[in-house]
Amino acid sequence: MSIAYAYVMPFGPPRYEVRHLEALRAVAEEGTFRGAADILGYSQAAISQQVAGLEALVGSPVFERPGGPKPVILTPVGRALLSHAEVILDRLDAAREEIADIAAGTGGRLIIGTFQSVAVELLPDIVGRVRREIPGLIMRAIEEDENSVLIDRFHSGDIDVAFLAGPVHDTSIDLVDLGTDPFVAVLPRRDPYVGAHSVTLREITDLGLIGEHVGTSQAYIDQHLRDAGITTTYAFRTNDNGAKQAMVRNGMGAAIMPQLAVDLTDPEVVVLPTEPPIAPRSIVLALEPEQRRTPAVARFLDIARDVAAERLSPPAS
Numbered sequence: 001m002s003i004a005y006a007y008v009m010p011f012g013p014p015r016y017e018v019r020h021l022e023a024l025r026a027v028a029e030e031g032t033f034r035g036a037a038d039i040l041g042y043s044q045a046a047i048s049q050q051v052a053g054l055e056a057l058v059g060s061p062v063f064e065r066p067g068g069p070k071p072v073i074l075t076p077v078g079r080a081l082l083s084h085a086e087v088i089l090d091r092l093d094a095a096r097e098e099i100a101d102i103a104a105g106t107g108g109r110l111i112i113g114t115f116q117s118v119a120v121e122l123l124p125d126i127v128g129r130v131r132r133e134i135p136g137l138i139m140r141a142i143e144e145d146e147n148s149v150l151i152d153r154f155h156s157g158d159i160d161v162a163f164l165a166g167p168v169h170d171t172s173i174d175l176v177d178l179g180t181d182p183f184v185a186v187l188p189r190r191d192p193y194v195g196a197h198s199v200t201l202r203e204i205t206d207l208g209l210i211g212e213h214v215g216t217s218q219a220y221i222d223q224h225l226r227d228a229g230i231t232t233t234y235a236f237r238t239n240d241n242g243a244k245q246a247m248v249r250n251g252m253g254a255a256i257m258p259q260l261a262v263d264l265t266d267p268e269v270v271v272l273p274t275e276p277p278i279a280p281r282s283i284v285l286a287l288e289p290e291q292r293r294t295p296a297v298a299r300f301l302d303i304a305r306d307v308a309a310e311r312l313s314p315p316a317s
Contacts (some may be wrong), residue, residue, distance in 0.1 A: 021085035023050035031071030109138045113150040113162030117261035129303045145215040165216045166282030176285045179312025183278040186255040193270040200275045208235035208253030210244045224278045
């Protein structure tokens, strides 16, 4: 004997629709179904149907209808529902405004991923110019030391655009090359460095190196030193560019740093090219493909290009 089983699809509780909540608020504010119809641009019959549909979902009247010229009055259930409806409708109105601002490029949010030297030397000027043009845009910045972390956070949606230290080889994201940043030696101001045209990598390392704990640029420098047959010994490590330069200034050692990370106005250090030179890094901006960029992101890119052109060497051909 076979037994047939009937499967009953489970259904959740009925959901209120936006049109129901709009009708509830309009009738409560106007006091009549006719007034609500005029405000919302519906017929009076349509408003009556929406309120009736809401009451069927609630299982209770939401208005007392005294009849005649007297205005309708919210029931206790109607008052409770209206307090929630106003919050929901206000949030929906805010969402519409925000979406319209994003589409027009006049608002929304922009989360920027960056690393220290860009955060100090380029990003403040970029942010200032963007704010002057798009005052309604909410911007935040997140700083990380390694490209891999910034790329992961870009893919996860934590950040909308990311400054990276190149070269970067990642075909999964759009990369815009903003310019190149040479690596330089930062040395204490003394002979034989004052007046010199360059300094050898061996001379730099013989002074004792000041470097970073971790980071994309530090790994790049260390690889070039190994390629030159130099074993690195560090006298001090810090991820703070200002602290590195202060240690050099006070004679603890020498540093190899991206030029963007160096305070070139410091009178107590000498900044020289290295011999052999370390290939300059590129500064690139990771962002969504062009067809998915908001107007605000597109303008951010334009301004980033302008600022980079003032501070960096041209992008490599």
